[in-house]
Amino acid sequence: MAPHSNQAGPAGRPDRGRLDRLLAERGDHLLHAAMALTGNELDAEDLLQAAVERLLRRRRRVDDLEAYLRRILYNLAADGWRERAARYRSRALLPSLLNDGTGPDPVATVDLRDALVRALRELPPQQRAVLVLRYWEQLTQAETADVLGCSEGAVKSAGSRGLSRLRELTAPWHDPQPRLANATTKETS
Amino acid sequence: MNSDLGELLREGIDRQAAGTSLRPGLAARAFHRHRRLIAIRTATVGGTAIVAAAAVLTATIGANGAPPRGESNIQTTAYVVSRAEQALAAVERGNAIQEVRAHAPTADRGRFAATLAWSWPIMRNVDVRNLHGPDLSVQFQRFTSWYYRGRTRIAGYGADGSLVFQAGPTTTTPPSGRQPAPRVVAIDYHRRLLFQPISLGGPGTPRLSCHMGPDFLSGTPGAIMKSSPAGWAAVVRKALSCGLFQVTGRQRIDGVPVIRLAATPRMNPHLAPWKEQLTLWINARSFLPVRLEWAHRKVPFYAADFSWLHPTPANLRALRVSVPAGIPEVRLPAGRVLVIW
Numbered sequence: 001m002a003p004h005s006n007q008a009g010p011a012g013r014p015d016r017g018r019l020d021r022l023l024a025e026r027g028d029h030l031l032h033a034a035m036a037l038t039g040n041e042l043d044a045e046d047l048l049q050a051a052v053e054r055l056l057r058r059r060r061r062v063d064d065l066e067a068y069l070r071r072i073l074y075n076l077a078a079d080g081w082r083e084r085a086a087r088y089r090s091r092a093l094l095p096s097l098l099n100d101g102t103g104p105d106p107v108a109t110v111d112l113r114d115a116l117v118r119a120l121r122e123l124p125p126q127q128r129a130v131l132v133l134r135y136w137e138q139l140t141q142a143e144t145a146d147v148l149g150c151s152e153g154a155v156k157s158a159g160s161r162g163l164s165r166l167r168e169l170t171a172p173w174h175d176p177q178p179r180l181a182n183a184t185t186k187e188t189s
Numbered sequence: 190m191n192s193d194l195g196e197l198l199r200e201g202i203d204r205q206a207a208g209t210s211l212r213p214g215l216a217a218r219a220f221h222r223h224r225r226l227i228a229i230r231t232a233t234v235g236g237t238a239i240v241a242a243a244a245v246l247t248a249t250i251g252a253n254g255a256p257p258r259g260e261s262n263i264q265t266t267a268y269v270v271s272r273a274e275q276a277l278a279a280v281e282r283g284n285a286i287q288e289v290r291a292h293a294p295t296a297d298r299g300r301f302a303a304t305l306a307w308s309w310p311i312m313r314n315v316d317v318r319n320l321h322g323p324d325l326s327v328q329f330q331r332f333t334s335w336y337y338r339g340r341t342r343i344a345g346y347g348a349d350g351s352l353v354f355q356a357g358p359t360t361t362t363p364p365s366g367r368q369p370a371p372r373v374v375a376i377d378y379h380r381r382l383l384f385q386p387i388s389l390g391g392p393g394t395p396r397l398s399c400h401m402g403p404d405f406l407s408g409t410p411g412a413i414m415k416s417s418p419a420g421w422a423a424v425v426r427k428a429l430s431c432g433l434f435q436v437t438g439r440q441r442i443d444g445v446p447v448i449r450l451a452a453t454p455r456m457n458p459h460l461a462p463w464k465e466q467l468t469l470w471i472n473a474r475s476f477l478p479v480r481l482e483w484a485h486r487k488v489p490f491y492a493a494d495f496s497w498l499h500p501t502p503a504n505l506r507a508l509r510v511s512v513p514a515g516i517p518e519v520r521l522p523a524g525r526v527l528v529i530w
Contacts, residue, residue: 009199016220019220021215023215023216025209026208027210027211027215028209028211030211031206031209031210032202032203032206032209035202035205035206035209036202036205036206041209041275042272042275045211045212045215048211048215049215049218049219049222052215052216052219053219053222053223056219056220056223057223072399112197112201113197113198113200113201113204114201114204114205115201116194116201117198117199117200117201117202117204117205120198120202131195131198132202134195135195135196135198136198136199136202136203138199139270157521163194163195166194166198167194168346
């Protein structure tokens with residue numbers, strides 16, 4: 001998952017053709033990054049679209065469109081965009097559909113990997129962005145700091161706190177007894 | 190340990206993302222919104238900000254219930270329908286149990302009828318012409334049906350609220366994993382008869398026609414009873430492809446904000462005037478159906494309320510039929526299966 005440096009066409013202001021080519025080639029990867037940041041496909045698409053809109057406002061030359069779009073994506077996730085998404089999710093009729101359930105979903109496979117992805121959503125946005133960049137995109141601390149526009153120390157600290165919290169949140173999955181079906185409430189519309 | 194956890198996290202994210210891909214049209218939507226933003230800014234500079242803002246408000250689903258119009262309405266409708274399809278697809282994958290409570294205020298003298306007849310078990314898509322045996326139909330005033338990962342239970346109730354008919358599996362439905370073949374039975378409480386084996390014919394799919402007429406929403410009421418979330422997704426997709434659905438405003442149903450989509454089919458020139466309307470209320474947050482109403486001259490003849498339940502063991506018990514003691518079992522002819530139509 002190393003960062004891609006394709007330029008998706010001639011450099012310059014982002015135009016429709018360049019953007020279409022970029023999304024055709026790298027759209028799935030960007031969507032998956034957004035899914036890791038938001039926790040579900042619908043919010044991921046909204047986040048990616050918000051990032052593209054922000055990119056279109058750019059009036060200056062953009063040499064590496066993908067790198068710039070990814071920078072916007074991660075920064076939006078770590079900044080204000082999350083608040084809107086959180087409000088949206090908090091009002092959801094059926095949280096599990098939006099993958100916003102707190103605690104383990106009784107339907108989910110009792111698997112540490114799934115638990116980690118779910119626990120990732122419980123982290124503050126900046127820690128989440130750092131962990132996705134470090135462990136999914138496999139960037140170095142310096143590269144992560146560059147994408148998020150912060151210091152390496154801040155990346156190190158956020159990553160460390162994020163991992164500790166993930167370990168805490170997924171501690172029950174290390175127990176020998178599987179845990180299932182703690183919710184029996186009936187949610188209706 | 191950190192690297193182990195990081196590796197597991199990476200695998201988990203990959204697994205979550207597997208099979209998902211970016212739908213086409215994102216760049217187009219972003220460009221459209223971008224141009225609209227520029228239009229507002231330009232209008233603001235020209236002193237016509239109020240007009241532009243009003244234009245944008247009508248292009249989105251107005252909070253005051255005013256329906257958007259024209260091209261914007263088509264885009265808004267397409268967006269709502271697309272989100273509804275996605276939400277229903279998530280349910281189809283087993284994220285929730287579909288519960289439908291339906292009644293027929295005016296159709297068939299306010300009753301539903303389930304036709305029970307014999308057929309060969311190998312026929313998956315049963316044609317009514319191939320059904321045999323005595324008429325074992327049952328009628329009920331309203332029904333509730335549950336659907337989860339290919340399993341269906343139907344419970345029909347009389348005017349006094351008593352259970353008159355039931356069909357579904359007698360075995361427990363597991364929340365995930367492999368679904369063992371269920372033992373499916375039907376019980377006629379009036380005649381006090383138990384039938385097995387029965388076939389619910391797989392999930393029924395209501396079929397929607399783009400034109401007005403008797404086949405506008407065909408397959409009812411059986412299809413309403415048996416339709417899976419995918420069946421409802423097919424209906425909304427078809428209505429969108431015909432250009433039927435229009436966002437006609439926002440409302441609240443039981444305190445839940447909903448978007449109202451109305452489909453008025455086109456006139457068929459070979460038929461007499463036929464004033465039918467299919468209205469679908471979509472939850473404004475989850476984009477799942479809340480209510481469906483099929484009306485003739487604004488008088489509803491089928492109405493269904495949807496609920497989407499967490500697939501907890503307690504809720505999954507709703508899919509199980511409890512067989513009361515002392516009900517004799519009907520022996521079907523050898524090799525035949527009872528079909529509910």
